[in-house]
Amino acid sequence: MIYLDCAATSFQKPESVHRAVAKALKTMSSPGRGSYQYAMRAADTVFDCRSALAELFHVPTPENVVFTCNATHALNIAINSLVSAGDKVVISGYEHNAVTRPLHAIGADVHIAASELFDPEAAIAAFARELPGAKAAVCCHVSNVFGYILPVERIAALCRTEGVPLIIDASQSAGSIPIDFTALGAAFAAMPGHKGLLGPQGTGVLLCAAEAKPFLFGGTGSESASPTMPAYLPDQLEAGTHNVPGIAGLLAGTQWVNEMGPQRILEHERRVSELFLDRISGVPNVQVYRAKRSYVQTGVISVRIEGLDCEMAAQRLSEAGICVRSGLHCAPTAHRTVGTIDTGTIRFSISPFNTEHEINRASMIFREIVR
Amino acid sequence: MQYILMCKSLTYAQRSARTLERAGITSTVSKAPPKTSKNGCAYCIKVSARVRAEALSILNSAGIPPARVYRMSDDGTLQEDET
Numbered sequence: 199m200i201y202l203d204c205a206a207t208s209f210q211k212p213e214s215v216h217r218a219v220a221k222a223l224k225t226m227s228s229p230g231r232g233s234y235q236y237a238m239r240a241a242d243t244v245f246d247c248r249s250a251l252a253e254l255f256h257v258p259t260p261e262n263v264v265f266t267c268n269a270t271h272a273l274n275i276a277i278n279s280l281v282s283a284g285d286k287v288v289i290s291g292y293e294h295n296a297v298t299r300p301l302h303a304i305g306a307d308v309h310i311a312a313s314e315l316f317d318p319e320a321a322i323a324a325f326a327r328e329l330p331g332a333k334a335a336v337c338c339h340v341s342n343v344f345g346y347i348l349p350v351e352r353i354a355a356l357c358r359t360e361g362v363p364l365i366i367d368a369s370q371s372a373g374s375i376p377i378d379f380t381a382l383g384a385a386f387a388a389m390p391g392h393k394g395l396l397g398p399q400g401t402g403v404l405l406c407a408a409e410a411k412p413f414l415f416g417g418t419g420s421e422s423a424s425p426t427m428p429a430y431l432p433d434q435l436e437a438g439t440h441n442v443p444g445i446a447g448l449l450a451g452t453q454w455v456n457e458m459g460p461q462r463i464l465e466h467e468r469r470v471s472e473l474f475l476d477r478i479s480g481v482p483n484v485q486v487y488r489a490k491r492s493y494v495q496t497g498v499i500s501v502r503i504e505g506l507d508c509e510m511a512a513q514r515l516s517e518a519g520i521c522v523r524s525g526l527h528c529a530p531t532a533h534r535t536v537g538t539i540d541t542g543t544i545r546f547s548i549s550p551f552n553t554e555h556e557i558n559r560a561s562m563i564f565r566e567i568v569r
Numbered sequence: 570m571q572y573i574l575m576c577k578s579l580t581y582a583q584r585s586a587r588t589l590e591r592a593g594i595t596s597t598v599s600k601a602p603p604k605t606s607k608n609g610c611a612y613c614i615k616v617s618a619r620v621r622a623e624a625l626s627i628l629n630s631a632g633i634p635p636a637r638v639y640r641m642s643d644d645g646t647l648q649e650d651e652t
Contacts, residue, residue, distance in 0.1 A: 230579045230612075233599040241598070245583040261580045420578050422609030433578050 200556045201521045204393065205342055205370060205498050205547035209521075211396045214450040219398055222446035228439050230419025240442045247449035248432070251395075254456055255387070256378040257405050264404040264435045265445060269369045270296040272388035272404035275413040275435055276365045277336070280385060281306050285333035288325060288362070290348055291535035292341035295528045297367060301336075315536050316489040318349040325353050329360045334385075339377070340370035343532045343543060344487050345471075345498030347375065354382045363408055369393060372403070373455045374463045374496065374550075379405045386410070394463070395455060396550075397448030400441050410435055458550070467497030467548045470557055474546065475499060477561030481568055487536070487543070497548030500538075503568055508542045511567060515544075518563045522546050570642055572621045572650065573613045574628070574635035575605055581633060582612040588631045594620050604647055605639055615641075 201209045222243065227234075229241035248260035257263055266272040273296045281287055283305035289297060291312035301308050309332070311324035329335060335357050339350050350366055357364040363385035368377060372387075373394025379387055385408035391401025404410075412427040416437035421428045428434050455463065475488050483504040489495035503511050512524035525542040526533055533539040546560070574596075576582035582598045589596045594616065601613040613635075616624045621638075628634050638650040 230610075238598065241579055241583065245580060245587075248580070249587075260584060261578070420610055420612070421606075424608045428578065430577055430581075432580055 199519050199521055200552075200560050202546045202548065202552065202560060203521045203523050204549035205345075205527075205545060206523050207390075207392050207399055208394070208396050208451075208549060210549055210551040211447075211451060212454040214454060215396055215398070215447045218450035219443045219447040222443040226442050226446065228419075228442065240440070243442065243446050243449060244440055247445050247452065250449055250452045250456060251403055251405075254377075254452060254460075255372075255405055256380045258380060261431045262406045264406055264410075264432045265440060266388075266402035266404055266435075267400060267441070268392070268402040269367065269388050269390040270402070271413075272386075272402045273297055273336075273365070273367060274300050275404055275410060276386035276388055277301060277304070277334075278413055279408065279410040280334040280363055280365065282333075286331055288328040288332045288335040289531070290321065290337045290353075291324070292338055292343070292346060292348065292532040293336060293529065294338065294342055294367065294369065294532075295530070296369075297336050297338070298531055310531065310535075312535050315344055315487065316346055316491070316494050318347075318352075318494060321348055322352050322356065325356050329356060329362050332360070332362045334365065335362050336365045336367065338367040338369065339375065340496050340498070341529070341532050342370050342498065343527045343529050343545060344500050344536065345370070345496040345547075346489070347371070347494050347496060351382065354384055358383050370496065370498065373451075374460055374467060376460045379407070383407070391444065391448040391451070394460075395448060396451030398444045401444040401448045404435065406431055406435075412437065414438065463550045464496065466550055467552075468492060468495075470552050470554060471495075471497040471499060471548045473554055474548070474557045474561055477557070478564055481565055484568055499546045499548075500543035501546070502538065502541055502543055506568070508544045511544050514567045515563065518567070520560050520563055570618045570640065571615050572618060572624075573601065573605060573615055573639040573641055573647070574624065575601060575611060575613050575637040575639070576633075576635060579612040582614050585628055585631075585633055585635070586614050588633065589614070589616070589624055589627060592623075592627050594624050594627070596624065602639075602641075602647060605637065
């Protein structure tokens with residue numbers, strides 16, 4: 199099988215991740231629940247993972263790195279911390295349901311700063327128009343459908359000027375694009391642990407620079423006599439038992455990313471995706487969503503095939519050993535912005551482990567299916 | 570005799586211990602004795618009497634001063650250290 203669905207989850211992971219998860223299951227219990235060696239070993243692993251993530255994303259202190267179940271959980275915490283019913287919230291035209299559904303559930307007054315695909319200047323202009331009077335803004339760093347890298351640094355600067363706290367959804371960028379959370383000056387950044395950071399599913403991270411509200415209430419192993427959650431991070435947002443095997447795997451994944459460097463990973467993904475784009479561009483009846491300037495696109499590529507619906511195409515690719523995702527990718531807002539809401543797209547997403555040989559084979563099979 | 574430096578949370582205790590470790594001071598992270606905490610479960614780091622002053626100075630400089638300090642005698646008796 200050739201795995202080209204790392205935008206959903208990283209299936210291929212460094213061996214160190216597999217080993218770390220297995221070791222945690224055998225040797226670690228729950229942090230914050232005792233001073234015995236199994237608990238303290240778990241606590242050390244969790245702390246080491248916080249510290250590694252703080253280093254990778256330039257967060258000043260490890261306690262501002264909060265573990266969650268996934269990016270959706272992290273986004274729910276961030277959004278519920280900043281937004282109340284009726285509040286004006288500005289979002290990009292490329293947001294995932296992990297952003298739009300919590301806002302809808304709260305009853306926020308959502309304004310979409312819609313802009314053309316792969317046009318950063320248009321995105322900045324759209325945010326500049328919409329931001330005045332907003333209570334918060336949410337922007338994905340990279341579209342999970344089109345791989346479009348939004349200009350979050352400049353959008354963050356606009357938000358700072360307007361005094362609007364910004365939540366960054368780094369689901370598709372964490373681990374594969376350098377991120378300096380402190381320099382961005384965002385209120386929160388949410389990310390999964392299982393995509394670019396190469397950890398196991400069931401891990402997520404919230405980087406916090408603003409006051410947060412607990413989203414889940416329960417035991418933290420601290421201030422146990424109090425009926426309220428501790429008022430400090432990370433305990434305030436981490437109720438219940440930690441996913442220690444997951445966090446151990448995430449630590450190994452983060453260390454791998456730290457050693458490789460996100461910029462090098464991005465360059466690999468770009469090189470491989472450029473090869474794929476070259477191979478499939480020009481195929482009759484295929485519409486490829488490719489940026490004219492490669493610096494605004496990652497290794498996530500969407501295509502449509504005239505006369506072949508995306509689910510059927512993905513099924514045929516699957517039967518030929520190619521793993522891709524099809525449909526709306528839980529991001530109807532992005533599809534409405536680009537005009538693909540009625541058809542969806544087939545999405546190929548490149549990981550640090552994909553080789554040129556795999557891309558050559560995948561593109562050959564794709565051409566055969568389209569023919 | 571040991572000193573117990575009370576920390577806001579397990580994470581702060583770990584950060585304190587790592588900060589001291591980088592300065593060459595050995596400490597132990599552990600759950601705090603019940604008498605030291607009004608709100609139930611808490612964490613602390615334990616240091617020897619010999620390094621108490623230096624440890625406090627380092628933690629203060631790092632912006633993570635302990636919430637309270639206790640002197641623990643060899644028989645386990647605790648006394649708050651307010652110096």
